[in-house]
Amino acid sequence: MLKLNAALFALVLACGGSLMAQTPPMGGYQDAAYSTGTAYGDQIESFVLKVGTTTLMSNLNTGGAAYPYNTFYSAITPGNMVPGSSHSVEVQPGSAYSQYFTAWIDYNNDGDFLDAGEQLGTTANITHPTYGVITFVPPSGVGGVRRLRVRAVWNTAGPHDPVVSYSYGEAEDYLVNLGFAISTSSPLPTAAQGSAYNQNIQATNGTLQLGAARDGNAAPGHHGFTVRQQPASVGHAHDGRHVQLQRHCQ
Numbered sequence: 023m024l025k026l027n028a029a030l031f032a033l034v035l036a037c038g039g040s041l042m043a044q045t046p047p048m049g050g051y052q053d054a055a056y057s058t059g060t061a062y063g064d065q066i067e068s069f070v071l072k073v074g075t076t077t078l079m080s081n082l083n084t085g086g087a088a089y090p091y092n093t094f095y096s097a098i099t100p101g102n103m104v105p106g107s108s109h110s111v112e113v114q115p116g117s118a119y120s121q122y123f124t125a126w127i128d129y130n131n132d133g134d135f136l137d138a139g140e141q142l143g144t145t146a147n148i149t150h151p152t153y154g155v156i157t158f159v160p161p162s163g164v165g166g167v168r169r170l171r172v173r174a175v176w177n178t179a180g181p182h183d184p185v186v187s188y189s190y191g192e193a194e195d196y197l198v199n200l201g202f203a204i205s206t207s208s209p210l211p212t213a214a215q216g217s218a219y220n221q222n223i224q225a226t227n228g229t230l231q232l233g234a235a236r237d238g239n240a241a242p243g244h245h246g247f248t249v250r251q252q253p254a255s256v257g258h259a260h261d262g263r264h265v266q267l268q269r270h271c272q
């Protein structure tokens with residue numbers, strides 16, 4: 023096992039098997055409440071998350087969700103953020119009414135958006151079709167999948183509270199990935215008996231845990247890994263590390 027950072031991800035490699043990234047369960051968040059919500063068109067029309075000018079994830083033209091006016095888009099693949107780099111949450115209000123926006127990320131993964139640094143920022147009153155832009159830099163050393171929330175509030179300047187009830191508006195939650203980004207192909211190729219090969223894995227953050235499955239043969243050393251960590255930032259512009267994994271199947 024090679025620890026790069028806090029234990030939030032587990033990467034499991036099996037001889038001839040597949041490569042998986044496991045994340046902790048994400049749930050238990052108190053909803054962002056509204057009394058009237060989207061009934062008159064106060065809504066988040068479109069959401070985009072960018073690093074620099076590159077779009078990491080987007081959810082466009084969603085209109086306004088019905089009661090309770092908040093939606094957790096858990097099926098959308100989390101955008102792979104780059105800790106230490108400038109990102110932006112960009113949100114467009116519906117055409118009916120202008121909106122103020124505030125966004126958060128639960129960096130410490132404790133089920134709320136109240137800790138220091140978790141409020142990413144707030145916007146002025148934004149009128150369709152303009153996007154409100156909240157720029158922020160996610161900290162290094164977080165690692166893992168995290169909940170992002172953005173909410174629109176009519177006629178009340180931010181920063182807003184992440185959960186208390188406002189009259190008009192809409193909230194949307196997403197998952198974002200502050201863990202390592204795996205640049206290798208998945209599943210791993212199958213090594214022949216007695217052979218070895220190198221597998222390069224790029225980790226931008228978080229923890230890399232390497233384990234060998236024994237596929238029926240419990241003899242010690244039947245499957246083994248040799249892990250070599252190369253210097254940081256080899257061939258890459260961001261703060262990633264290179265880990266070279268050499269797998270032996272005997």
Ligand SMILES: [Ca+2]
Pocket residue numbers: 065066067068084085086087192194
């Ligand atoms: Ca919406």
Ligand SMILES: [Ca+2]
Pocket residue numbers: 128129130131132133134135136137140
């Ligand atoms: Ca928190």
